[in-house]
Amino acid sequence: MTDTFIIGTADGDGNADASHRGGNPGFLRLLSPKLLRWPDYLGNSMFMTLGNLHVDPRCGLLIPDWRTGSTLQLTGTARLNWDESTFAPGAQCSVDFTIDEVVETINGSPLRWGHAEPSPANPPL
Template sequence: MSFHSGEIAVQTQAGVQEEAQRLCNLISSTIKPSAQEFLHTQQLAIASTVDINSRVWASLLTGESGFVEVLNTQAIQINAIPIQTDPSHQNLQTNNDIGLLIIDLTNRRRLRLNGKAEINHKNIKVQIQQVFFNCPKYIQIRHIEKTVIDSLEQPETFITDALSETNQLWITQADTFFIASYHPESGADTSHRGGLPGFVQVVNSNKLVFPDYSGNNMFQTFGNLIVNPNAGLLFIDFAQGHTLQLTGKAKVIWDVERLSEFVGAQRIVEFDIEQILEIRNSTPLRWLFGEYSPANPK
């Protein structure tokens, strides 16, 4: 596998191109036995898709253990579909690029699978183009409390173009979110971001700022953003099963003075919000908080 021009540009600016190149062999086009074993027990996935207006969305997918089924070394089937009002349904009809992050919060493990998807009313089949594990940094431990909520209410969807006060409080208290990005030729990608509560700052009802900490130095997300600023963010209320999806444009900032606003930041990102989708009761899963990542800057 090789990096595209955006990834190389960010790696070069960060001074880590040689290190990134050494890590390139970790990216595979086949699902190796270790990845197959990992997928067999997972219940949480985040999907990146693109709508007809080129906006990027991050969507939640959950299911029983092993709901991500390995069909062969280059194909998986996700035996779940997003909530009907989630944009990924329509997105995959017009653009079959998908970026998946399968994450195990209990054991701090995460696997990225990017490829081409085909969706129907029961499942999503994906032909894999890229597979690789990410490091455990910044993942807060959470344990699945219940797999089924007996009195689960029906999902409710709210679409707005500005954050409410409740949304803003949700974001400023968050210790985890997911970011979806898209390169017109290399496809969709989904990544995890974590930190102590307050690491995402609300500038106003249409703008967020958040830090980028030291990572794997491959810069798939930032490489995509340099080429295409369209991005999607997903915040999960792990205790109640609600989701908050934001789509908009992201700008990577390297200004040293600005970096001082965040302890441990190597870069920061300004995110301008264009549309907001809040889904209450988005999943029957509930998570109990365990502990913060020891890697979180303090």
């Protein structure tokens, strides 16, 4: 279970943006073999990621495994889910991500880290 990933999006003109998403391990949930969901929390109030997904739902996720150096690269489409019954505590919405393609890179990074202590500021799952 990951505690972090990077999401890449683009605006209507194709200008790319990459943003960090993080939380307690398990905040990124697998709902089915092709569907992920994560809570979206208020960040810097610029709404770059959510705005980009509203205009163009195509996006990519990079999920690092800090212990092994491996990564998962997922491409697909995201849908902003405003149904409050899907929200985690403190979330402003949920994001549902439909997976189109998966690329796993074993030992993609030479760097290794041990288990990280979650921030006490992380919202509960």
